[in-house]
Amino acid sequence: MGRTLVILGVLGSLCLGVLALTGAEWPFGRAAAAVAVAGGEQPPPQDYVDLRTVAPAAPAPPNGPDASTGSFAEDCGRNAEGHRNSDNVVTSPGITDGAHHTHDYVGNLSTNAFSTDASLEAAATTCTDGDRSTFYWPVLRRLDRSGGPGSGAHGNTGRILEPVSVRVEFRGSPVSPVVPMPHGLRLLTGDPVAATSDGSLTRAAWGCSGLPGRSTELYPRCPEGSRLTRTLDFPSCWDGLHTDSPDHRDHAVFPAANGVCPHGTFAVPQLRVVVAYEMPSGAPFALDSFPEQRRSPVTEHAVFVDEMSDRQMARVADCLNQGRRC
Structure with a gap:
């Protein structure tokens, strides 16, 4: 009788987990969800690597004669306001908790599952230049600390780590001038289901701030005194027609390794966001993720919605095409 009650309790917990995992961003069926809920909450040791053992990346190819060599940085804060939710307005619009993991936001202060271009345009922003764009990514948690928003939901235990800095920068193309992004452009980078x-x-x-030029798909162990970093590069080859697509990717893709955009696409300012954290050496940490992804480091991802005015975006493109640092 005791064993029967235990089995029933486990099955009941699995069923509750499956029922909770609904929404447009959920990519698998109920059987996969049940297995995920039964799994652990901490990544295995092989998901971590001492970054000092990782070889530096090969140098980037040289710029061509028509390159847009400028850069444009803006200060959008580091989410000191604590703007977080488990929504994803791009992939799960209109669905509260559609992401099943918590996101950190900078920029637009109103972003949630029900945001529209009109509501974003009317909202306040953390960007000092008035840019009302929204930038977001899954939070990072320290696993030997408990509590905090969303802790334990969908297996994402631990205390949220506050970024110590967030750098938002637009860069040019190594082979051509860039054209302004269209207002309302949606961009995704990374894959929240990459582990499966x-x-x-x-x-x-x-990466680690003390080891520039080195990066890894695994969680890095950084030397003492070095900050943990996440570099989020977004696609920069736009199809010239659409601000979104059914898979949220076909309308804007990455260039080839030499910087050339695919035929039929146009180079737009390339967005790079670098998020940094103070992380004691050896402290356990992990991303928020879907349950079946087991908080794998390869599930790193981020989302951008362009809400710059046409004038602001034209200023960005001009800065890059003229080779200036703005």
């Missing part, structure tokens, strides 16, 4: 997919969309680039 073919990995083709993985864009994880974890």
